Amino acid sequence: MLRKILQGLKNAILNKQNLFSLLAGLAMVFAYAPFSFWWLAIIALATWCIQINGHSTKQATQSSYFFGLGLFGAGISWVHVSIDQFGGMPLFASLFLMALLCAYLAIFPALSAFIAIKLSSDNRLNIWLLPSTWIATEWLRGWFLTGFPWLSIGYSQIDSPFAYLAPIIGEVGITFILMVIAVSICLVYSRQQLKAALSVIASSLLIVFISSHFIFTLETGETKKVALVQGNIAQELKWQPDNEWPTMLKYLDLTRQNYGADLFIWPESAVPAVEPLAGEFLELANSAAALNNSAIVTGILNYNFETKEYFNGLIVLGKKQLEDTEGSYYYPSSNRFYKHHLLPIGEFVPFQEWLRPIAPLFNLPKSSFSRGNYVQPNIMANGIQLAPLICFEIAFPEQLHANFHDSTDILLTVSNDAWFGTSHGPHQHMEIARMRALEFGRPLLRSTNTGITAAVDHNGKFIEKIPQFEQGVLTTNVPLVEGRTPFSLYQRYPTFIAAIMLILLIIVRKRTQVKL
Known part of the structure; x- marks a missing residue:
C-alpha cells in the first residue's frame, strides 16, 4: 500500500x-x-x-x-x-x-x-x-x-x-x-x-x-500632525518582567522628544503589562500627553479579574476631544478597542486541552485571549476619529466596513511583526494595509514594534515610513479627506x-x- x-x-x-x-x-x-x-x-x-x-x-x-x-x-x-x-x-x-x-x-x-x-x-x-x-x-x-x-x-x-x-x-x-x-x-x-x-x-x-x-474622496485642506513610534524591542525580551519598565519608559522618552504632534501611535502591546497593573505608568503618560495638548494611542493587554479574560486592546491617553484640558483616560474608560479577529495559535489555541501539552508553540505568552465585539465605536484621540484594527484584522475588509463611518478620519492599525524576523511577511502585511486605505479612501497609520511603521495617504501611497529594525519616531502631516468610495458602501x-x-x-x- x-x-x-x-x-x-x-x-x-x-x-x-x-x-x-x-x-x-x-x-x-x-x-x-x-x-x-x-x-x-x-x-x-x-x-x-x-x-x-x-x-x-x-x-x-x-x-x-x-x-x-x-x-x-x-x-x-x-x-x-x-x-x-x-x-x-x-x-x-x-x-x-x-x-x-x-x-x-x-x-x-x-x-x-x-x-x-x-x-x-x-x-x-x-x-x-x-x-x-x-x-x-x-x-x-x-x-x-x-x-x-x-x-x-x-x-x-x-x-x-x-x-x-x-x-x-x-x-x-x-x-x-x-x-x-x-x-x-x-x-x-x-x-x-x-x-x-x-x-x-x-x-x-x-x-x-x-x-x-x-475621484471619490477629496482632501479637506485640514492636516493632522502625527508621530508613529517604533520601539524595536526584541521579541525574546518583550515579555521579560525585568524589561517591563525599561520598555515603557523607552516609548515615553521617544514621545517626549517629539511633543508638538496632535497624535502619537504606539504599537500593539507596546505597554508590556496588563492594564489594571500598569496604572502608575499610564497616569504618568496620560498627564504628560494632556499637558502637551496631545493624545497617545497605545496597544495594551487588559485582564478582567472578575471574568478572568484577557483582551488585546488599544486605549487613548491624554486628550480625547480638542476641548479636553486634563486628559481623558481612566480605567476602564469606554474610549478603547478590543481585537475581535484573533490569530490561531498566537492568540487562541483551538482544541487547547489536547494541543497545549504537546509543545511550547501552543503555550506562547498571552495566547489565550477573548474576542472583542465585531462592531465597536471608533476611538477618539485629540478630536481625531480613528477606525482601528489590530494586526491580522487588517486582512478582513468586511470587519473594517462594519466599523467605518462617514465621520471616520483615519484608519489605524498596529502590529508586532517581530515574530517574523527578516522574512517577507511584514512587507506583505504592509501591502494589505495599503490596500485597505485605497479601498476605503482614508489615510492610514500603521505603528509596529520592529517595522514596517508607516503613514499612508487615501490613495494607498506611502507618505513616509521607518526602515525595519530601527528605533525611531516617524513625524509627518496627514491630510484629512471627505467622501466615500463605492467599495466602502457596497463591499x-x-x-x-x-x-x-x-x-x-x-x-x-x-x-x-x-x-x-
Missing part, C-alpha cells in the same frame, strides 16, 4: 502539467511585496490556466493543488520563522507544521478547479468558470476556521494600474478581473475562442483606464454578483448549445 502511494506521488510530481503549475505558484511570490513585480501575477495565473484548460477532473484538480502548494509554500514561508524561533520545536517538527499548513491552503485552488469542472459539460473544465469559482473558494478560505485570506491575488496589484479599481470593487474585484484576463490569455495561447478572449482583455483594460479618471457584493452572472451565462449557453 505504501509503495503504491509513493509511486502515485512520484507520478504526480513528474507530471508536466503539475510541474508547470507548481512553478507558476512559486513565481507568484515575486508579485507581492517586497518584490512587487505585479505583472508576474498575470503571467503565473495564465500559465496555470494553460495547464488545466480542458482537462479532466483528476488532472485539473491535481494541477491546481500543485499551483496552491507553490503559491503558499513560497508566499507564507515566513510562518516558519515564528514557529522555528519562538515555538520551541525541533526543526523537523516546525517544517512539518509549515508543510501541513501549505497542504491545507492548497486545497482551495484545487477546490476552485473541481467545482468549475462539475459545472462544466462532459467533465472537462470550461476555463471561463474559473474566475467565479476562484472568488467563491477565496471567500471560503477567508471564513473557514476563522479565515486566512493572506495572499489574495489582488493585493499584488497595489502599485499597478489595476489599483485604480480598488476604490470601486476592492481587492476582491481586482482578483476577479485578473482571473478573467488570465483565462483570456490562456485561450489566446491555445487559439480557442480568440474573438471572445481578445474582447474580454480589451474590455478589462478599458475598464481600468476609465476607472483611473474617477464585495458587486464582484459576487458579477461572478454569479458569469456562471449563469455559461450555464444558459451550455443548455441552449450556443458556443461562447
